[in-house]
Amino acid sequence: MTDPDNKSSGRLGVVQTAQTTDNWDKSDCVTFVMHNEDHTLGNALRYMVMKDPDVEFCGYSVPHPTENRINFRIQTKGAPAGDVFGKGLANLSEVCDHIQQTFKDTIQKFKEGMDTQ
């Protein structure tokens, strides 16, 4: 059985495409390989990245149903794709924080309402 809480790194890989510079982290066009992920994170993250005005193109694919990974491609209008990727992740995690907080508050209020009735 796989451990989904596995905090150890190694689930992220990088494929450089159409490049002029040597370092991928300065490149504006990078494919990130995300191991052990599927549409759950892929689609949510694609949405967050596409919301960035610096992004020219963002898409992901599941290369094969038996391979447990996604290829997540970002092409920017000049900004380093790695930075945009990180920003997308940061935004998504901020969204999660807000949803969590709102959800907990609402449930709390609802339970208090039930008690007083």
Place this chain on the structure above:
Amino acid sequence: MAHVEDMKTRVRLLEHGVDNVHSSSFPGNYVGSDDSWSMDKFTKNFRIDVISLTHSELEFDMVGVDPAVANAFRRILLAEVPTMAIEKVSIFNNTSIIQDEILAHRLGLIPIKADPRIFEYREEVNTGDETGTGEDTIEFQLKVKCTKNPNASKDATDPDELYKNAKVTTEHFKWIPLENQEETYGPKAFAPVNKDILIAKLRPGQEIDLKMHCVKGIGKDHAKFSPVATASYRLMPEIILNEDITGERAKKLQQCFSSGVIDVEKRNGVPVAVVACPRRDTCGREVFSHDDLKDCVKLNRIRDHFIFSVESTGALRPEVLVSEAINILKSKCKTFQQDLDMLGNQNTDT
């Protein structure tokens, strides 16, 4: 402008199809509108309303979030929130008519009342020894033998009266504490969620004797680990009447929708149709098959208004499951943020 706003926020139901299915509010799509991400805008628009909550079911509205994010929560609820389920069964004796492998599979699907958050994942490497530890395993025993009931009345025909233990149910499960589980969690900490799940039927002389190991796992690995019976959402329907619909047509309109969706009010003595409760609509398109009504009604669904329904199998409360799902999505982001940092550092080192 109103048209653009409609395209962004509404899914349109037409007579022969559905329009504006995909989210389109991305920067660069619409001239003159700022669609870039803004946390302020999001927090301003986002809200959650709880509709109903019981020990096993939760219905709530999540408003102001893109389908991509809402769907992530739904998928995580189904496949990635862990629970405990029976994974290994050691059968010492099984003389019932159910084959060992069928019995083991059946046992696996029984929901177990145990908080998975207090357990660790059982390591693949350690499966060589079959015992497991107090941190990663719950052990149950099922030892049932069917016998004749000497006190049964002469003319009894009911097997439950004729025999003892004719039915093996989850009530026969006996928890065997491992290590110091009993001291830590109490004397009756773990058991199946329901006591009346039928596992097998026996006749005198037949016997089942086995031990089971529950481990922590996720629905992706096997559906038995899925913590929900269902976790689904639908979009909030919106019904717009373009004109006053009166008299017989009002009655006819009402008939086109689920009960309670359209009300017929008397206005100056004339019956007039009004939209009462769009939530109850099932988004049928019957109204479009009536030529005299189809141009008076606009059917939409609100793109960012999700009506979530979560039904727990019983191990954790539904509101806890949703909360866990949000945490899991967040931890995915954190993991990849860390990985990105590490990759970036490697790159600058070389």
